[in-house]
Amino acid sequence: MSDQSIVLDIKLSRDRFNLVIKETLPLTGTWAIMGASGCGKTSLLRAVAGLEPSSQGKVIYKSTHWQDSSAGLHIPPEKRGIGYIFQDARLFPHLNVMENLAFARKRAKASRKAPAFHDVIERLGISHLLERSIGTLSGGEKQRIAIARALLNAPALLLMDEPLASLDWSAKADILPLLRDVQTHFHIPVIIVSHTPQEVAQLADHLLILNEGKVVAKGSCRQILSQYHYGTTQHALSVLEGEVVVYDKNHAMALIRIDQQTLPVCCSPYPPGQPVRLAVPAGEVCLFLEEVKACSMDKPLLARVTHLQCSGTHQALITLTTGRQTLQALISRQAKNRLALKPGQSVFAHIRQAEIFSYEADAPHRLC
Secondary structure, three states: OOOOEEEEEEEEEOOOOEEEEEEEEEOOOEEEEEEOOOOOHHHHHHHHHOOOOOOEEEEEEOOEEEEEHHHOEEOOHHHOOEEEEOOOOOOOOOOEHHHHHHHHHHHOOOOOOOOOHHHHHHHHOOHHHOOOEHHHOOHHHHHHHHHHHHHHOOOOEEEEEOOOOOOOHHHHHHHHHHHHHHHHHHOOOEEEEOOOHHHHHHHOOEEEEEEOOEEEEEEEHHHHHHHOOOOOHHHOEEEEEEEEEEEEOOOOEEEEEEOOEEEEEEOOOOOOOOEEEEEEEHHHEEEEOOOOOOOOOOOOEEEEEEEEEEOOOOEEEEEEEOOOOEEEEEEEHHHHHHHOOOOOOEEEEEEOOOEEEEOOOOOOOOOO
């Protein structure tokens, strides 16, 4: 067992299923837990935090036993050194922002080095909120304060349960880089529960997918998201990794190298050599048998068909390889038949829309 891992050997009874988890997770980067509603995601997170006293088994964090039912051991949540961020911020309404943060700082254990106060404030961009009362904050501002409070409590492990679920699109766009920064800048292991593939693609390095209390997929976030669908094919998403070749500031476009090919993508400025990820919904991929140059779409990727899956919605999910990576396209069955697609066939894949974000190739990824 690695000293830099968390061992989960958990059994927990629920009304509709039994949560049975037996996994060892390396504490490098960020882990995400996904699955359909009611599959046990939050129950697992709560068991790790020590909030489920009826759970049986073991939880071992970096060789420290937090729980061992056979020995009658159950370390209470407040002694595990865990930061827990909920869907709602759960701040103290009778204290202002500074007082909420000071309370967390005061409760931090001296044995764990807390991040510098000014560093947390600066990273989360909340210096202008310190004197505000909690009731005057927006949902996004409250979550910023909740993240800061968790960091100032010097957590050994940070758990996040759908931290963006209650926020609107604009607030989510602001908070996502901050969540990524928690792991990369403060070097605190993170386990996050989410039901949104696009969020997971941006935040996570590793992924567990649960179904009825059991792990049905585990591994690299990019590979699992590109190969496994915990819902319908409508949610199919590919995650491609590449590197910026050059950025054209006049057209706000980067040329990305993906598996020895280049793909122009509209995005924010990135320096040459910057590793990037592209989150590509399968419905945003168009397939052509020949390269179409006279069209409004950018240069396509040459790909090879590896698998075809038809669904009951008159659609077909086409799995492609661009070399070492997987790309998926969701098209109509009629289009599949018209193109006469079959495994081994070469096609041109035009990506109409994708989310692009940077990451550190040889370290936990970071969203810019």
